[in-house]
Amino acid sequence: MQVELLTLRTTGDRVRSVPLPEIGGKGLFTKELEDALREGRAHFAVHSLKDLPTELPDGLLLACVPPREDPRDVWVSRDGKRLVELPRQARVGTSSLRRAAQLRRLRADLAIVPLRGNLNTRLRKLREGALDAIVLAAAGMHRMGLGNEITEYFPPETLCPAVGQGALGIEARAADAETLEHLAALEDPWARLTVTAERALLKHLGGGCQVPIAASSTRQDDRIALTALVVRPDGSELVQGTELGPAGSANLQGEAAIRMAEALGRAAAERLLAQGAGPILASLAQEPSPFPTPQTP
Numbered sequence: 001m002q003v004e005l006l007t008l009r010t011t012g013d014r015v016r017s018v019p020l021p022e023i024g025g026k027g028l029f030t031k032e033l034e035d036a037l038r039e040g041r042a043h044f045a046v047h048s049l050k051d052l053p054t055e056l057p058d059g060l061l062l063a064c065v066p067p068r069e070d071p072r073d074v075w076v077s078r079d080g081k082r083l084v085e086l087p088r089q090a091r092v093g094t095s096s097l098r099r100a101a102q103l104r105r106l107r108a109d110l111a112i113v114p115l116r117g118n119l120n121t122r123l124r125k126l127r128e129g130a131l132d133a134i135v136l137a138a139a140g141m142h143r144m145g146l147g148n149e150i151t152e153y154f155p156p157e158t159l160c161p162a163v164g165q166g167a168l169g170i171e172a173r174a175a176d177a178e179t180l181e182h183l184a185a186l187e188d189p190w191a192r193l194t195v196t197a198e199r200a201l202l203k204h205l206g207g208g209c210q211v212p213i214a215a216s217s218t219r220q221d222d223r224i225a226l227t228a229l230v231v232r233p234d235g236s237e238l239v240q241g242t243e244l245g246p247a248g249s250a251n252l253q254g255e256a257a258i259r260m261a262e263a264l265g266r267a268a269a270e271r272l273l274a275q276g277a278g279p280i281l282a283s284l285a286q287e288p289s290p291f292p293t294p295q296t297p
Contacts, residue, residue: 001182003009004011028169034060043179044172049164049195054203056171057119063183068191069139071161071166071216073099076141077133078126082152083107090132093122097233098212101133102159104235119144135159140164160214160229162214163198165251167191189253193261197226198246200265205230205272205281212284215268224261225249226268230277233284238277243267243268292293 010032030205033045034057045064056062075083083106086092093115094100100112113131115122119140127132133151141147170186172179194217207213229240245264250259 006036008036034171037173039190043176044170044183045106047169047171049069049169050162051165052164052169052171054199059174060171062169063180064169064170064187065195066170066186067161067188068194069142069166071136072138072155073137073154073157073161073165074141074150075133075135075149076123076126076149078129078131080134083133086110086132086133091130093125093127093131096135097232098162101212101231101235101238102214103135103195103232103236104160105231108235112171113144119146136243137161137165138244142205156216156218156227158217160227163202163213163215164195166282167195178245182230189257190250193224193250193252196258196261197224197265197268198228199224199270200262201228202265204266204269205277207281211281220244220251222248222250226264228268228272230272232282236278237280239272240276241271242267245273246248 011031029051030045030047031055032040035044037045037060038057049065052062077086084106084159088109089111091111091113092103093113094103095114095116102156103110103112115125115131115134117125119136122134122136123146125131135154136249138147138150138153141150170183174180197217198215201215202213205211207211212231212233214227214231215226218225218227224245225242226245227242229238231238243264245260249260250265
């Protein structure tokens with residue numbers, strides 16, 4: 001099979017001088033790819049699943065989820081210092097409200113600096129000395145062969161990752177049976193199970209990839225466990241809970257797995273809402289950005 005790569009730049013790629021939460025809207029990294037699908041210029045699109053909105057355009061579907069990379073966040077510091085070792089007012093770069101909010105709960109004394117650009121750009125800004133450390137996804141570092149530059153891995157209970165983090169999502173036209181048949185060979189049942197539960201949580205809460213909602217899926221014996229949280233952007237308030245799937249849920253596949261995972265995600269969302277997540281989410285539109293005025297590090 002011959003495959004031609006069609007490289008596209010999205011809104012999120014082009015607008016790098018503004019923190020993502022201030023750009024607003026959904027699909028910042030997906031719209032141009034979906035346009036190419038609908039127009040027939042591409043057979044399928046490969047996304048970082050955490051950037052893919054939970055509501056897909058009519059006629060498109062999540063064709064497959066390949067094996068998931070490490071979903072954790074990582075700490076990369078300029079001089080090898082771990083999070084607990086940084087001095088007060090050290091400058092830490094991130095473009096994520098979710099990461100910034102959780103970092104503020106761990107170290108309220110740090111200066112959180114908005115940081116945009118691709119992985120190499122972010123690492124370059126760190127090396128140039130304007131930042132003391134940055135927070136990135138382990139998956140991106142591993143895929144780029146940069147795992148040796150990681151200073152520290154954050155366990156999910158310390159810094160909970162984004163919904164779908166570490167997973168790729170391959171999107172295709174629902175009517176393109178031939179392409180869907182080819183892509184089915186890349187499907188990983190456990191990856192599909194976990195991201196389905198996490199995305200159902202996100203959808204039920206009405207959040208997007210730029211809302212401080214986090215989730216982590218793990219196995220507990222033969223059950224899937226979904227831990228999720230909602231945190232106020234300034235880190236002042238957090239609600240968190242864990243929902244367990246039924247016995248044998250970690251081993252389900254096919255339509256039964258999809259139904260169970262969606263129900264698990266909704267149940268986890270309801271647990272958070274019962275604990276007070278609703279007012280936090282409702283206040284996001286009224287609160288000023290927790291990031292300072294964008295600067296070029």
